Amino acid sequence: MARIVVDPITRIEGHLRIEAVVENGVIVDAFSSGMMVRGLEIILKGRDPRDAWAFTQRACGVCTTVHALASVRTVEDAIGISVPRNAELIRNIMEAALYVQDHVVHFYHLHALDWVDVVSALSANPQSTSAIAQSISSWPKSSTGYFRDVQKRIKTFVESGQLGIFANGYWGHSAFKLPAEVNLLAVAHYLEALEWQKELVKIHAIFGGKNPHPNYLVGGVPCSINLHEVNAINSERLNHVAKLIKDANTFVNQVYIPDLMAIAGYYKDWGAIGGGLSNYLSYGDFPVNGYNNSDSFKIPRGIILDRDLSTVHPVDTKNAEEVREYIKHSWYKYAGGDDVGLHPFEGETEFNYTGPKPPFDNLQTGEGDKYSWVKTPRWKDKAMEVGPLARVLVAYASGSKEVQEIVNSTLKTLDVPVGALFSTLGRTAARGLETKLIVGWLQGFFDDLVANIKSGDTTTFTREKWEPSSWPSTCEGVGMTEAPRGALAHFIKIKDGIIDNYQLVVPTTWNASPKDPQNQRSSFEAALIGTPVANLDQPLEILRTIHSFDPCLACAVHLYDPDGKLIHEIKVA
Amino acid sequence: MPKKLPSFWEAIEEKGYSRRDFLRYCSIAAAMAGIEAAGLPKVVRAFEKKSRPPVIWLHFQECTCCSESFIRSSHPIVADVILDYLSLDYTETLQAAAGHQAEKCLQDTIKNSRGEYILLVEGSIPAGNDGIFCMIGGRSAEQIFKEAAQDAGTIIAWGSCASNGCVQSAKPNPTNATPIHKLTSKPVIKVPGCPPIADVMTGVITHLLVYGNVQQLDSQGRPKEFYSRRVHDTCYRRPYYDAGLFVESFDDENARKGYCLYKMGCKGPVTYNACAVTKWNEGTSFPIQSGHGCIGCSEDNFWDNGPFYRHLPNFPGFGIESTADTIGTTLGVATAAGIAAHAVATNIRKKKLIDGQKERALKDKDLNGDEGGKE
Numbered sequence: 007m008a009r010i011v012v013d014p015i016t017r018i019e020g021h022l023r024i025e026a027v028v029e030n031g032v033i034v035d036a037f038s039s040g041m042m043v044r045g046l047e048i049i050l051k052g053r054d055p056r057d058a059w060a061f062t063q064r065a066c067g068v069c070t071t072v073h074a075l076a077s078v079r080t081v082e083d084a085i086g087i088s089v090p091r092n093a094e095l096i097r098n099i100m101e102a103a104l105y106v107q108d109h110v111v112h113f114y115h116l117h118a119l120d121w122v123d124v125v126s127a128l129s130a131n132p133q134s135t136s137a138i139a140q141s142i143s144s145w146p147k148s149s150t151g152y153f154r155d156v157q158k159r160i161k162t163f164v165e166s167g168q169l170g171i172f173a174n175g176y177w178g179h180s181a182f183k184l185p186a187e188v189n190l191l192a193v194a195h196y197l198e199a200l201e202w203q204k205e206l207v208k209i210h211a212i213f214g215g216k217n218p219h220p221n222y223l224v225g226g227v228p229c230s231i232n233l234h235e236v237n238a239i240n241s242e243r244l245n246h247v248a249k250l251i252k253d254a255n256t257f258v259n260q261v262y263i264p265d266l267m268a269i270a271g272y273y274k275d276w277g278a279i280g281g282g283l284s285n286y287l288s289y290g291d292f293p294v295n296g297y298n299n300s301d302s303f304k305i306p307r308g309i310i311l312d313r314d315l316s317t318v319h320p321v322d323t324k325n326a327e328e329v330r331e332y333i334k335h336s337w338y339k340y341a342g343g344d345d346v347g348l349h350p351f352e353g354e355t356e357f358n359y360t361g362p363k364p365p366f367d368n369l370q371t372g373e374g375d376k377y378s379w380v381k382t383p384r385w386k387d388k389a390m391e392v393g394p395l396a397r398v399l400v401a402y403a404s405g406s407k408e409v410q411e412i413v414n415s416t417l418k419t420l421d422v423p424v425g426a427l428f429s430t431l432g433r434t435a436a437r438g439l440e441t442k443l444i445v446g447w448l449q450g451f452f453d454d455l456v457a458n459i460k461s462g463d464t465t466t467f468t469r470e471k472w473e474p475s476s477w478p479s480t481c482e483g484v485g486m487t488e489a490p491r492g493a494l495a496h497f498i499k500i501k502d503g504i505i506d507n508y509q510l511v512v513p514t515t516w517n518a519s520p521k522d523p524q525n526q527r528s529s530f531e532a533a534l535i536g537t538p539v540a541n542l543d544q545p546l547e548i549l550r551t552i553h554s555f556d557p558c559l560a561c562a563v564h565l566y567d568p569d570g571k572l573i574h575e576i577k578v579a
Numbered sequence: 580m581p582k583k584l585p586s587f588w589e590a591i592e593e594k595g596y597s598r599r600d601f602l603r604y605c606s607i608a609a610a611m612a613g614i615e616a617a618g619l620p621k622v623v624r625a626f627e628k629k630s631r632p633p634v635i636w637l638h639f640q641e642c643t644c645c646s647e648s649f650i651r652s653s654h655p656i657v658a659d660v661i662l663d664y665l666s667l668d669y670t671e672t673l674q675a676a677a678g679h680q681a682e683k684c685l686q687d688t689i690k691n692s693r694g695e696y697i698l699l700v701e702g703s704i705p706a707g708n709d710g711i712f713c714m715i716g717g718r719s720a721e722q723i724f725k726e727a728a729q730d731a732g733t734i735i736a737w738g739s740c741a742s743n744g745c746v747q748s749a750k751p752n753p754t755n756a757t758p759i760h761k762l763t764s765k766p767v768i769k770v771p772g773c774p775p776i777a778d779v780m781t782g783v784i785t786h787l788l789v790y791g792n793v794q795q796l797d798s799q800g801r802p803k804e805f806y807s808r809r810v811h812d813t814c815y816r817r818p819y820y821d822a823g824l825f826v827e828s829f830d831d832e833n834a835r836k837g838y839c840l841y842k843m844g845c846k847g848p849v850t851y852n853a854c855a856v857t858k859w860n861e862g863t864s865f866p867i868q869s870g871h872g873c874i875g876c877s878e879d880n881f882w883d884n885g886p887f888y889r890h891l892p893n894f895p896g897f898g899i900e901s902t903a904d905t906i907g908t909t910l911g912v913a914t915a916a917g918i919a920a921h922a923v924a925t926n927i928r929k930k931k932l933i934d935g936q937k938e939r940a941l942k943d944k945d946l947n948g949d950e951g952g953k954e
Contacts, residue, residue: 041715165874
């Protein structure tokens, strides 16, 4: 039996540590630890709720916008307003643009190097790569000369002796299965995607002024529409958006999806590895008829239990019996003891670091030990996986025709059973499939925006409850969204126009958390159990499964303190 | 083992670029760095000689928006930066290696390039408390930073977290989030912003590669090249401010005409950044152009200078604007009289600000010596 530590897990957002116990080449126990904490929620207390989007947006700069969106929805829910049609569409366009950009970056720049051997690409025959490229896609950059140039560039880079970001990778590992020619194709597209990804998010700059961290607004969107003015969203700005969307459709359909399918074909065995939990949660998103009308969401809301796709269970985040957070194995303490779970509205936080003083080699992870800054959320005391796979499964089970079609045809093309969905491969494939759907919806949202403007409606902001004096003296609200990484909810309590309590329960908190008091594992730990590790010194397989979740640790770790205690004064154990 | 490293010119020549392409690149880089035509030969020489300098990029208490911004760079594009300009030896966000192999990359660069490597830091450091609020590879952020800073040739603070602590250092700063310049005695080039503009980040790097570590910095340590002008003074909506034409509510008639956002809380008048000139995402837009006021994200303590939608005069210490505001309120800002009074007052204020800026410029000059760009 051996214990492996992977810290830092790279190619993610934030600071994640994985300790895994390996027996006979297979992981038998695993511990996921969030290693950084900032305290956003205590910082929010006492501030103007209309500013909260900007603070919470800084929870994550990778899935930038999602916290801002959840936040404005939370405040709008609390004060009881809905946003104009144009604002709903522009928010959808911004969120869909994020999804597409974020998923493409995840696939090529955060996940691909787990499957693609860069060094192997050097021995590829560029002519064969060209033939493969042309057989799977009509993407024009596919000539022999093109791939020869890419190969030459990488060769020169490697021969310089300065390997930069590719230094010390697990090159030559026995778990890499792609032919050299496919490796070269993937490396070429790694570089193309890196150049392309900066384009689509220009949509955020057009509507929100900048990316990362575009501007949002409680009550609508900050930009105005005026077809008779250069100083507003006009036909030129909309044409720019239209072009970016068109190019995104081309890139996703001609590069990302063909590459995903080609690579997946060599890793079908990963359709039986890394499944982990059997419960899936989606809050749903992309309202087309108002945020309060969740039945009309493009991504449906609901829960799947025990991988039973015949039933979708409803979810109510305001119900204190449903969503609760535990701290049995997290570095906090509750007044009611370490075994209770608290609904976010009633949450409490006090630091209680019991781990070793750095520098250290191992964390203590025994039965009563705490080992993470991430809390452990549960739905009716059940562990839930969130993210692309959860969304696709909930949509499939909810009867979404387009999701059923794309999932069924993909299973058929890859010639794998339905059970392959519940796996590391299934998770990575689900992310690609939803990208294909969402980039199509993106065009639809834009067409609807143009049609609405054409009908004479240019309103982008609801003014009547802008002033806090128009709000009830106390109110509370929940704002939900599906971030690219999964179900995200913000909770607010407002008192006399200022924030009395604010909390975030974010996707990676669901997935990366330590065990709960009943010793149930969360997604990361559960998915690692049974994963083979061929070489203990190069645990490539751990990276594959963990990266398939697209971890985002900065937003997973947060804390709140409804009593406003100055927690930095608390003595550390 | 590693042979003689190719220079930038050799590297791009190898890729099939012509000498003409190379010179064109140099002139663009020089223009970006604010170097006049006479300085161009120096730029060309610099790119001809240098191999890719080793770079360590550390992540601490941050949200990775700086890394995300960096990869949005359009000139140069980031693939060229990481393959041709720099040797990005350690960056948790992009590097292939993980765990102890990743940590070895860090150790190797510190050991083999002592005094030469560029240290880029994204994120604040939770100082004290035994380092438990941010730990990587079993070590505290503070330990890692101090070790890497000790032998660094140049240290750059990426973004507001590393420059001023940013959101986690907003009151009450629960984890004692600390900007990096407080934890080293070495000079730190600060590139604040949440995040900084992509082409400003690559611009700062380009400047370093050409001239070495002698950027002209202001009194706070920010490159003057990008942080010497207030957003307000470079804003295309400035004429509306001077004329007293203001947005009174989001999406009102004045918003739809693109009038000044000062009354919506715009912090452009107290924010030094390149947003209105360089703009964001390859010059696509910047916050004010898209209808939202500047939130001042490159200034110290900007999170505690809110609320964001309250306009500046309501804050202590902002000076003459409070007079303008009083006049405006008394007469009714929507009336012609109010607008005229405001315009008069703002012009008085403008003169004061220009005077203030002159003083500030003189002060910076004293602090930085007369000439920047010395070799």
